[in-house]
Amino acid sequence: MNVPNRLVHETSPYLLQHAYNPVDWYPWTEEALQKAREEDKLILVSIGYSACHWCHVMEHESFEDPSTALLMNKYFVCIKVDREERPDLDHFFMDALQAITGQGGWPLNMFLTPDGKPFYGGTYFPPQSIPQRISWKELLVQLHDAFMKRRTEIELQAKNLLEHLQKSNQVVLKNTINLESPASDFIRSAEVEKIFNQLMAAADRVDGGFGHAPKFPQTYSIQFLLRYHHFFDNDAALDQALLSLKKMMRGGIYDHVGGGFCRYSTDGQWKVPHFEKMAYDNALLLTVLTEAYQVTNDQEIKRVVVETIEFLKREMLDPSGGFYAALDADSEGVEGKFYVWSKDEFDATVGEHANIIGEYFNVESGGNWEHSNILFTSSSIEAWATTHQLTMDQASSILLNAKQALLQARASRVRPGLDDKIILGWNALLSTSLLQAANVFLQSEWKDLAVSNISFLISSFYDQEGKRWKHTYKNNQSRFPAFLDDMAYLIQSLIMLHESTASLKELHLAFELAEYVIEYFSDEQDIYFYFTPDYHNEVLVRKVDLYDGAVPSGNSTMAWNLSRLGIIFNRSDWRIRSLKMLKGVETTLAKYPSSFGKWGCLLMEMHPGIRELAIIGQDALSSSSGIHLAFLPNKVLVIAQQTDERIPLLRNRPVGEKSQFYVCRDYTCRSPVDHSADALKLLLTKSPE
Secondary structure, three states, rough: OOOOOOHHOOOHHHHOOOOOOOOOOOOOOHHOOOOOOOHHOEEEEEEEEOOHHHHHHHHHHOOOOOOEEEEEEEEEEEEEEEOOOOOOOOOHHHHHHHHHHHHOOEEEEEEEEEOOEEEEEEOOOOOOEOOOOOOOHHHHHHHHHHHHHOOHHHHHHHHHHHHHHHHHHHHHOOOOOOOOOOOOHHHHHHHHHHHHHHHHEEEEOOOOOOOOEEEOOOHHHHHHHHHHHHHHHOHHHHHHHHHHHHHHHHHOOEEEOOEEEOOOOOOOOOOOOEEEHHHHHHHHHHHHHHHHHEEEEEEEHHHHHHHHHHHHHHHOOOOOOOOEEOOEEEEOOOEOOOEEEOOHHHHHHOOHHHHHHHHOOOOOOOOOOEEOOOOHHHHHHEEHHHHHOOOHHHHHHHHHHHHHHHHHHHHHOOOOEEEEEHHHHHHHHHHHHHHHHHHHHOOHHHEEEEEHHHHHHHHHOOOOOOEEEEEEOOEEEEEEEHHHHHHHHHHHHHHHHHHHOOHHHHHHHHHHHHHHHHHHHEEOOOOOEEOOOOOHHHOOOOOOOOOOOOOHHHHHHHHHHHHHHHHOOOOOHHHHHHHHHHHHHHHHHHHHHOOOOOOOHHHHHHOOHHHHHHHHEEOOOHHHHHHHHHHOEEEEEEEEEOOOOOOHHHHOOOOOOOEEEEEOOOOOOOEOOOHHHHHHHHHHHHOOO
């Protein structure tokens, strides 16, 4: 075995994977940057993550090769970065890569001048040249040669690139200044309809989802359609939302044996997944599935929610109460090996009824994918049961027994790699989804799981001495400053925690954290927020990220948080800021709704106006259960057993054993009612009066 490099002292599973490479890897540290300056060497920054298939491929082909490592060590200071630990660096260098090549992806290999300015980059490079792609070794030699012979050109290129990145970021800020008074009349039905039409134009009406392969879940686009249906009684919106969810739930992107969703589908029919499982994908899918269940009471959706949460508990939950980041796509060096089956193995495992069970899961003798079988279904359980003259109880029992047998057999296989770091923001997303599901499906165990998780986040990610929040946690150690996403998602989870527990303590903590974000992350115009806090200065450009990608942007989430907290605590400045944030993206949102999904949902919720509901009384929490069952995306909910002078909706309310429901708008309230059903009728009326 090779002598370990400096990465052996890191906690990131991705960095530890490279700890015994012959490459003299550094983590991103001042020591590495100083070495480059002192030795006047180019810097190679190589960014990836533990569940990244092509990152593994390039490591095996190049970074484990002694002759390649010799070139890298001789000509470069080599730095390895886990994109999930350092999303700030990943954002910056990905912007640089896209400016250079027009494309992005991982592994992200970026070359920097000795003073740390990027000038050239790419993604995967093969060990030998192939048509239209230079080999990694050739690239290393050519870049070193260019640095030796044409250094002035390289430094000019780096200077121009950095200026471009700074200017590009400033465009976002310039577009937000000199805004008109943020009245809600800018939220026009025509704009909302335009977003809907754009989404439906990209919608796959046969296989669900949006666009072509590869297909990603795009959960916020589906959530927008659910809201559009709710507010405009549009059946086409609901049909497309449910088609998308059903196709994903039945496709290979869903793990029919163990529960949980993979990252994306490589084909247009959701059959062949990229087998990695990410915590955030499952959090976002749990949320949209729960909302879809509120609308439909569909039992297939409920089953998938239950199975996915069981997966999270079984395979992603740390004893501390935190959730791990990801499961790798590969095991034993082969993508998907853990999840696929030969027909003989499948039949032997499920035993009785193997033929009809195999038919249900599309198992074929020669395999349905690369000589193996990915399990997916082409119909509902009801249709399958009817075909084989089974009752629903019989069909459900047969499939449940088969899944249990398959899960037990799969447990003996070599498991995919586990990225066991715990990320603040991703855990907060999971807690939010667990709380929503617990409320809707009346599962106190899921609520307890979320409460435990949030308690762990609060106790483990806050540096009491430095008064700062952290981003990752592993081995009893929290590291790196928390980013905007972390804080925004945590605030959102605390708001949901209040709705689930009636605890006012967490609601006030959400208020304090919003003040924290405003103090340390605000841009110069006090409208949007930077991705990094002002006390974190390790990137050359502080980025304002507005796009909702694999996860919602911190800015769209903060706009949602400020709209809710602004109402709860009567902070008109926060409500105005939320509207300004939304107004700043309205034009782009209407053109590219799939890239601004959470913004679109917020716009949709604000269009009819936010409704306020206060439930107060000794049985307030139990009385709220009927409210949670309904799909009410534009509500603000406050629940308490006692009054609270800091919260206007709870101020000067009589408190008795029997709860009172106050339905309000802009703090103008109807006469209180005694039952959740009556409150729901008031909330669902078109007029607040």
